[in-house]
C-alpha cells in the first residue's frame with residue numbers, strides 16, 4: 001500500500017529576484033545523526049535578502065531559505081542521543097559536526113561538513129519542517145519557561161553581534177565603542193557590548209528611527225551619517241583621540257572607511273559586515289597606530305552563554321522584534337523586511353499556524 005508523500009509550505013528561491021511560497025515534500029531523515037524539526041517560529045535575515053538579490057553564488061535555485069528559528073523535534077535519527085521527539089529546540093545558523101579539526105578548534109563556522117549550510121547549500125528553516133544534520137552538536141534545548149520569540153534572536157544575530165563584534169573587538173570596561181550600522185546585528189552588538197560596561201557607545205547609521213532605537217537600547221550617543229560628517233563628529237566627541245573599538249555592522253566600503261578613520265591608537269576594528277566588494281586599506285595611516293583588524297564568520301559557540309543571559313533577564317533580545325506574521329505570509333514579510341527603513345522594521349517573526 002502506498003501512502004501519499006506529506007507536503008508542507010516553504011519559501012523557495014528561484015534565482016535572482018524570484019521567490020515563491022510553494023508546497024514541497026516534507027523532509028525526511030537521511031543520516032543517523034539527523035533530526036526533522038517542525039518549525040514553530042522563524043525569521044528573515046539580511047543575508048536572505050542578499051540571496052534573493054542573487055548575491056550569494058552558493059545558493060542554487062529551488063532552495064528553501066532560512067537559517068534561524070525554533071521548533072519541535074518531529075523525528076530523530078538512530079544516532080541522535082541528546083534529543084527526543086517532542087523536544088523544543090533552538091536551531092543554530094551554524095551546523096557543527098563536532099568531530100572535524102575546525103569544530104575541535106571551536107571554529108565550527110568552518111566545519112568540514114557543516115558551517116553555514118542551512119538555507120544555503122541545504123534546505124532551510126522558512127518552511128513547516130526542516131531536516132537538520134548533526135543534531136546533537138548543532139541544536140540547543142529550550143528551557144520550558146523560555147519565550148520562543150526571544151529564542152529566535154539567538155539563532156544568528158546575537159551570537160554574530162557578540163562574537164564578531166564584541167569578542168573580536170575585545171571591549172573592556174571604560175572603552176569608547178563605536179558601532180557603525182544599527183540593523184539587527186549592530187543592535188545585537190550594542191546589547192552584548194554592555195556586558196563589559198564600556199564608558200561610551202556611539203552608534204552611527206543613516207536612519208533616524210534605528211538611531212532612536214539604539215538610544216533606547218543603551219547607546220550613549222548617536223550620529224546620523226547622511227551628511228558625511230560622522231568622522232569629524234566622532235573625533236570631536238573623543239577629543240581627537242578616536243575610539244577604542246570600531247564595530248563595522250554594515251558590509252560596505254564607506255562604513256569600513258569610517259572605522260579606519262575613527263579608530264584610536266591601540267584600537268580594534270571588528271568587522272561583522274558581509275562585504276561584496278573590495279575596500280581600501282589605509283595602511284599608510286594605520287601602520288604605526290597599534291591597530292588590530294579582525295574578521296570572523298559567526299561560530300555560534302557563545303549561544304549557550306547568551307541563552308542563559310536571556311533566561312536570567314540580563315539580555316532582552318525580544319525588543320529587536322518589530323513585526324509579526326504567519327509563516328504563510330512569508331512573501332509579505334520579506335517585502336516588509338526589504339523596505340526596513342520605510343516600514344521601521346528590525347526583526348520579523350514568522351509563526352507557524354500550529355504554534356502557540
Ligand code: ZN
Nearest residue numbers: 045046047156
Ligand atoms: Zn543570518
Ligand code: ZN
Nearest residue numbers: 097100103111
Ligand atoms: Zn566539524
